[in-house]
Amino acid sequence: MAAFDWQQFLTLAEELHTSQIINLPKEASERSAISRAYYAAFHAALDFAEDKGYNPKFTGDDHADVREYIDQISTDISTDLGRLHKSRCNADYDNRLETEPARMAAKALATAKRIITQIEILTQFQ
Numbered sequence: 001m002a003a004f005d006w007q008q009f010l011t012l013a014e015e016l017h018t019s020q021i022i023n024l025p026k027e028a029s030e031r032s033a034i035s036r037a038y039y040a041a042f043h044a045a046l047d048f049a050e051d052k053g054y055n056p057k058f059t060g061d062d063h064a065d066v067r068e069y070i071d072q073i074s075t076d077i078s079t080d081l082g083r084l085h086k087s088r089c090n091a092d093y094d095n096r097l098e099t100e101p102a103r104m105a106a107k108a109l110a111t112a113k114r115i116i117t118q119i120e121i122l123t124q125f126q
Contacts, residue, residue: 006043010112013037017105030101031091037105037112038088044116045070045081048123077118084111 013036016029045066046056054069056062063085071078087108090097097104 006040006047007116008040009036009043010040010109010116013040013105013109013112017102017109027101030105033105034091034101034108035088037108038084041081041084041112041115042066044119045077048119051123074118074122077115077122080111080115080118084108084115087111 013033016033016036019029042063046054046062049066049069050056052069052073054066057065067078067081067085070081087104091101091104091108
C-alpha cells in the first residue's frame with residue numbers, strides 16, 4: 001500500500017472551507033478545515049525534519065519537538081507552525097471561539113500553504 005499523501009488534508013480543508021452544501025454544518029466544517037490544514041502543514045514539516053535527521057517519537061511531543069527542530073533551520077516556519085497549532089487546538093477543543101470560524105479557517109489555510117511552500121523551497125536548495 002502506498003504512503004498516504006498528507007497534502008490531501010489541505011485539499012480537504014479547502015473543500016470544507018468553501019463548501020456550499022446546504023446540510024453541512026458550517027462551523028463544524030470551518031473547525032475541521034483548520035484542523036486538516038494544520039495536519040497537512042505538520043506532516044510536511046515532520047517529513048522535512050526527518051529528512052534532516054529528526055527522530056520522531058510518534059507521540060504528542062512531536063508537535064513541539066518538530067517546531068523546535070525546524071526553528072534551527074527556519075524561525076519563520078517554526079513560528080507559523082506554532083500559530084497554526086494553537087489555532088488547531090482552539091478549533092478542536094474550545095466551545096467558543098474568539099474569532100469567527102470562517103476567518104480562522106481562511107487564515108489557517110493561508111498559513112498552511114505558506115509553510116508547505118517554504119518547506120518545498122528549502123528542500124530544493126538543501
